[in-house]
Amino acid sequence: MREAYHDQLGQLADQLADMCGMAGDAMERATAALLQADLGLAEQVIGDDAKIDDVRASIEEQAYALLALQAPVATDLRIVLAVIHAAESVERMGDLALHVAKAARRRHPNHVLSDTVQPYFAEMGRIAVELAREATDIIRTQDVERARSLEDADDAMDDLHRHLFTVIMDKDWAHGVPSAVDTTLLGRFYERFADHAVSVAKRTVFVVTGRMPGYGGEVDD
Numbered sequence: 001m002r003e004a005y006h007d008q009l010g011q012l013a014d015q016l017a018d019m020c021g022m023a024g025d026a027m028e029r030a031t032a033a034l035l036q037a038d039l040g041l042a043e044q045v046i047g048d049d050a051k052i053d054d055v056r057a058s059i060e061e062q063a064y065a066l067l068a069l070q071a072p073v074a075t076d077l078r079i080v081l082a083v084i085h086a087a088e089s090v091e092r093m094g095d096l097a098l099h100v101a102k103a104a105r106r107r108h109p110n111h112v113l114s115d116t117v118q119p120y121f122a123e124m125g126r127i128a129v130e131l132a133r134e135a136t137d138i139i140r141t142q143d144v145e146r147a148r149s150l151e152d153a154d155d156a157m158d159d160l161h162r163h164l165f166t167v168i169m170d171k172d173w174a175h176g177v178p179s180a181v182d183t184t185l186l187g188r189f190y191e192r193f194a195d196h197a198v199s200v201a202k203r204t205v206f207v208v209t210g211r212m213p214g215y216g217g218e219v220d221d
Contacts, residue, residue, distance in 0.1 A: 005070055012062055012083045019055040019090045020200060024132025026052070026097035027193060028070070028161040030120075031125030033104040035118060037111045045101035048108040052094035059087045072132060078210065089196040089203075093132065096193040103186060112182050114175040120160055124190040126159045131197035138204050147201035148213060157194040161187050 026045050063084050066072060072080055103112050113121055115211035131153050138147045164187045167173070168180045205213045 005066075005076075008062065008066060009076060009079050012059060012066075013139055015055060015059050015062075016083050016086055016090065017136050019052060019059070020085065020093070020136040020139060020197075021109055022048070022052050022055070023090050023093035023097060024093055024136065027100070027125065027132060028129045030097040030100035030104070031121065031128070033101055034112055035122060035125075037104065037108055039105060039108045042101040042104040042108070045097055046105065049094055049098045050115050052091060056087045056091045060084060063087075075207070075210075080206050082152070082207045086200045086203040089199045090135055093193050093196045096189045096196070099189050100186060103182060107182075114179050114183070114187070116173075116175065117183050119162065120164055120167070121186065121190070124157060124160050124187070127153055127160070128190050128193045128197070131157075131194050135197045135200045138201050142204055142208050144205050146210050147205045150198050150201045153195050154198045159189040 026048060029041045030045045032038060033045065063080050066080050131150060134146065134150055164183060168183055173180065202213055
C-alpha cells in the first residue's frame with residue numbers, strides 16, 4: 001500500500017515535469033512565430049494551450065485525492081503541496097507563451113517587433129526556454145544546486161527586460177507608439193515566464209530541504 005502511494009507521488013512529479021516541458025516547447029514555438037511572423041506556429045501554440053491546462057487539472061485532481069485519502073505528513077505533504085503550487089506556475093508559463101503567440105497572430109502578416117528589438121527578443125526567448133528546460137530537469141532530479149543556479153539566468157532576463165525600456169525611450173526610437181506598446185507588453189510576458197520558472201525551482205528546493213530559498217520572489221500573474 002505504501003509503495004503504491006509513493007508511486008502516485010512519483011507520477012505527480014513526472015506529470016509536473018512533462019507539463020513544464022510543454023510550456024518550454026510552447027514558448028520556443030511562440031518565439032519563432034513572433035520573430036518569423038509564422039502564423040502556423042502561432043496557431044499551434046494557441047491550439048495546444050488547452051493540453052497544458054488539462055495536465056494541470058489532472059495534477060490537481062490527483063493531488064487533492066492524495067490529501068483527502070492518504071493524509072500525508074512531513075516530506076510527503078511538502079511534495080503534494082509543492083506540486084499543486086508549481087502546477088499553477090507552469091500553467092501561467094503556458095499562458096504567457098500563449099500571449100506571445102496571440103500577438104504574432106494579431107499582427108500577421110506583419111512582424112510585431114521592429115528590427116531594433118528583434119535581437120533582444122531572440123535572446124529573451126532563448127533564456128526563457130532554457131529556464132523551462134532546466135526547471136523540467138530539476139523537477140525530475142530534485143537537484144537543489146541546479147535549482148539555485150537558475151537565479152543567474154533569471155538575472156540575465158531581468159537585465160534584457162530593463163534594457164528594452166532604454167531602447168523604447170531613446171529619442172531615436174522611430175517605430176511609433178503602437179510598436180512601443182507591443183514591445184513593452186511582450187517584454188513583460190518573457191520576464192514573467194522566467195519568474196514562474198524560478199518559482200517552480202524554488203518549490204523543488206522546498207520539497208528537498210523543507211525551506212523556501214531566499215532568492216527571487218513570488219509571482220502573481
